Amino acid sequence: MEDNAELESFRREWREEVFRRSKPRSTPRAAQAAPSAPPPTRLPPTRHALVDRKDLEEEGPPPTSFDPEELAQQVGELRVQPEEEVDGDGFTRRDTIEPSTALEHFERAVEKEAAGKLGDSLQHYRKAYRLDAAVDKQYRNKHYAHVWKKPAQPPTDQPSTVSVTAPAPAEAEILSTPELIASFAHLPIAQADPIIENTPPPPCPISKVPSEVIVEILHYVGLQDPAAFGRMALVCKRFAYHFAHEQQLWRRICQSPEFGFEGMHYTFACDLHGHPIFTLSGTRYTPFPIDTPVEIPKPFFSWSEVFQSYPRIRFTGCYISTVNYTREGAASSFQTVSWNSPIHIVTYYRYLRFYPDGSVVSLLSTTEPVDVVPYISKENMMAARATHKKGHQRQISDVGQTLSGAADPVPPVAQAALKYGRRGRWRLTSPDPIPESEDQPEQTPSHNEPSTDPRDVVIETEGVDHKYVYTMLMTLRSTSSTKLDVNPAKNTKLTWRGFWSYNKLTDDWAEFGLRNDRAFVFRRVRGWGLS
Incomplete structure (x- = not known):
């Protein structure tokens, strides 16, 4: 009996020791921070040890105390996670309930x-x-409503100065935009706010200038830079009144050769190489001559509207067309599956720069606008073509024309693109009939009727060979208006109407397809002009 008791006690102690060794021990923080020693080499357990360990696993660990409320909470949080809810990167997404x-x-x-x-x-x-x-509006109202909220006015302890007899907002008179601007006629030019608090505001000498002198100042500003003339309307209400009501200023801008219609060409003024063409009469057609009284053309009602909406070419920037199309690539020799063939996205650009003398530079290149637009000019194009014909690259010491017209090296990227530039000429379609003696014969398709839309632009450029002439028929349009942009920019887009190639030797016409071509959009370039 004593031997059996000692044997049972030994077995119980041995089982507790085995269970204690098999249970993972909690490592103190100090021990975790210290570097751990390499684990000792252990031999596989014997057959008896495996049998005993199996018995222990079947019996399980000794029961421990638990909290029933905590256990119920843990059971309530358990859920079965579908296999498709686990991403390949190891992160778990939320429940993928199909939206309704x-x-x-x-x-x-x-x-x-x-x-x-x-x-x-x-x-x-x-x-x-x-x-x-209109689901995008709902999304903005739900997630970004705080952005559109006006800041709340801070409470003040001072009594309100509004009279009790003041009319309610609904009873106040609502003025239209022309009536509101007309009410600014006799307002003084307000002084600027003080730069430093509790100091007198800076002096404003122009506030004491008579209206006649202010109109004369605005006249010179408008002739030098119509864009600056428009920005002056934002200075104060008095300037906004003169900007809207002084129609003689707008008429003078329309008749100016720098930015107005005196600089437009309704017949070709030069040949493809830029050499001027002299007419028999010596005068050029213009829809608004200075010496002849001209009425505002219909359907316009003011000269400012004529300047903004009447078809005109801009010389202070570049018209750019970005073309993207996809094509299938060749399958790799290691891949025999057709669906694994690559798809290439090809991007190229068309550039048009117009000159007041009637010439134009056309360029087709894959070079991005930021690398080539600042250097597009007739001088740089001819220099790049000359060096290309000589068969050597342009040296760094060679100079070209930059934005300001000063001599400066042209980057190799721009030079490589400009050697493919083409010279040409342009003209607008006249809204009035022009005598044939004043019109220069042009290369136009014989199967097309002459365009009578005053927004159309005819462009002729050199071809890939001296025997070819390219003819583009474009039309002036405005940028698409949005809800945020109530007044879209006018005459800032050139859309395609036709593109042909003329063979001077065989007198044949061939039409180019316009499947992938996109409209040209005007981009102002600093240094090419002011407007």
Whole structure:
């Protein structure tokens, strides 16, 4: 009996020691911070030890105390996670409940787009807009309503100075925009705010100048830079009144050769190489001559509207057309599956720079605008073509014309693109009939009727060979208006109407396809002009 008791006691102690060794021990923080020693080499357990360990695993660890409320809370948080809810990167997403409303689809599309899954995002965007075309407004009102809220006025202890007999806002008179601007006629030019608090404001000498002198100042500003003339209307209400009502200023701007219609050409003024063409009469047609009284053309009602909307070419920047198209690439020799063939996105640009003398520079290149637009000029183009014909690259010491016209080296990237530039000429379609003796014969397709739209622009450039002439028929349009831009910019877009190639030797016409070509959009370049 004593031997059995000692044997049972030994077995119980041995089992507790084995269980204690098999249970992971909690390491103190100090021990975690210290560098751990390499684990000792252990041999595999014997057959008896495996049997005993199996018995221990079947019996399980000794029962421990637990909190019933904590256990119930943990059980309530358990859920079965579907396999498709786990991303490949190891992160767990929230429950993917299929959206039902347009707003839910839009929110899910935003999440997919932020995660880089553009295909799934596009599907949710399409579903959202099918359900509600104005779902983007709902999304902004829900998530960005705080951005549009006006800041609350801080409370003040001072009594209100508004009279009790003041009319309510609904009873106040609402003025139209012309009536509101007309009310600024007799307002003084307000002084600027003080630069430093509790100091007198800076002097404003122009506030004491008579209206006749102010109008004369605005006259010179408008002839030098119409854009600056427009910005002056934002200075004060008095300037805004003169900007809107002094129509003689706008008429003079329309008749100016720098920015007005005196500088427009309705017949070709030069040949393809830029050499001027002299007419028999010696005068050039203009719709608004200075010495002849001219009425405002219909359907316009003011000279400011004529200057902003009447067709005219801009010389202070470059017209750029960005073309993107996709084409299939060749399959790799290691890949025999057709669906694994690459798809290439090809991007190229067309550039048009117009000159007041009737000449134009046309360029087709894959070089981005930031690298080539500042150097597009007739001088740089001819220099690049000359060096290309000689068969050597332009040296760094060679100079070209920069934005300001000063001599400066042209980068090799721009030089490599400009050697493919083409010289040409341009003209607008006259709104009035012009005598044939004053019009220079041009290369136009015989199967097309002459255009009578005053917004049309005819451009002729050199071809790839001296026997070819390229003819472009473009039309002036305005940029698309948006809700934020009530007054879109006028005459800032050139859209295609036709593109032909003329063979001077065989007298044949060939039309180019315009499947991938896009409209030209005007971009102002600093240094090329003021407007």
